[in-house]
Amino acid sequence: MFNFVKHRKIWYIISLLVILPGLYSLITRGLNLGIDFTGGNMIELKLGPDITIQQVRETVNELGYGSSRIQQSGNGTYLIRTKELQEDESAKFISNLQAKLHDVKLLRNERVGPVIGRELTMNAIMALLIASVLMLIYITFRFEFKQGVAAIIALLHDVLVVIGVFSLFQIEIDSAFVAAVLTIIGYSINDTIIIFDRIRENMKTRKKGEILEDLVNISLWQTLARSINTVLTVIFVLLALFFLGGTTIKTFVLAMLIGVSSGAYSSIFNASPVWVDLKLMEKANR
The missing domain is CATH 3.30.70.3400 (Alpha-Beta Plaits)
Structure with missing residues (x-):
């Protein structure tokens, strides 16, 4: 059985290789803002x-x-x-x-005027912050604080991937892009919660001496088929919309395609491994 958690540093490096060029482009060139933002x-x-x-x-x-x-x-x-x-x-x-x-x-x-665009930008940032805080509170209540932190890191990963790709290729964004990013957050956290729930169930029957990385890896394999099947069905629909849905929704659908794919990756390869690292750090500091 392939050990996802054991090779977590590789997944972190892959994420950084995707995110860093986008961040550099975002800092140096910014986003190609449509009239919803610029007026x-x-x-x-x-x-x-x-x-x-x-x-x-x-x-x-x-x-x-x-x-x-x-x-x-x-x-x-x-x-x-x-x-x-x-x-x-x-x-x-x-x-x-x-x-x-x-x-x-x-x-x-x-x-x-561009005033409406600035308001839209601030509202989008505020919505992202509020959603992240509420998710952190909910996950802390249902699971534990460190899993909440890991989930938020995975969400930020997805947001940075989408924004970075749009900045790199200078794809024009509009208000639909904001809606897509918020939708991606909701979709991504759902898959992460499913995996965390399986980890929690397996923790209850954890054998004495069983390594945490192995338990998390087993949990990932138990939910892997569901994760892949779910993301594929969503991607099939989005591809149909992208090619047949007309130009007015292309920005929204493209952002969703990137975000859904990134969300599937981060839920499997980032969220749980980050939680494992946080738990190991806690154990080392005792």
Whole structure:
């Protein structure tokens, strides 16, 4: 039986090799923030029944606004989110759209300031902190404090992996990215709790002299099939959404794909081994 816990330093090194380039990119280049964070214009149009969303995207690209997000919000109604436009730029953009697409009716043209983006960022950070504290309290109550610490470390691992990948490849993020990160936290902790629960059950029947690393390794093997099957079923759905769900949800789905994969890894290779190290440190300090 392969010993996951015995080789835990290898898993730590792999995690660092994934996280550190992302952190470096985050510090030096930051994230590619969409208009939800930086501000911009929200333009809602009513177009003719024969015009498709693909035609709208191609036209917007031709006009030099390829980074704009386009969403069909109803029958013939489209929401275009562009960078922040001055009044004359906005009028010219709409005029050019009317010239190329012809049957265009302006329903709304609003400028969104970056203040909302800053509020969204602060709310996201606050939500992450609150969720982490509540999870730590819950896991401490259900299991023990050191398992709570190990679980939070695994969660931060997943968050840093997702943010790091998006920074490295400069993938534009929006408010859906924040929702994805919070969803990943909820998914990842679930798998970790299952493994901790099995460890707790095995601790009750622990044989005298049995090494802690061996007991945790047995617990990991007992839950391994469930962990793999669960993550694969989720990934299959996410892949279908990524390729067939349209561009408006690609950021959310991509973040989920990275986070779910990272969450499966951290639950097996990080959370329990970190707990083992914390327990060994406690024993050594007695």
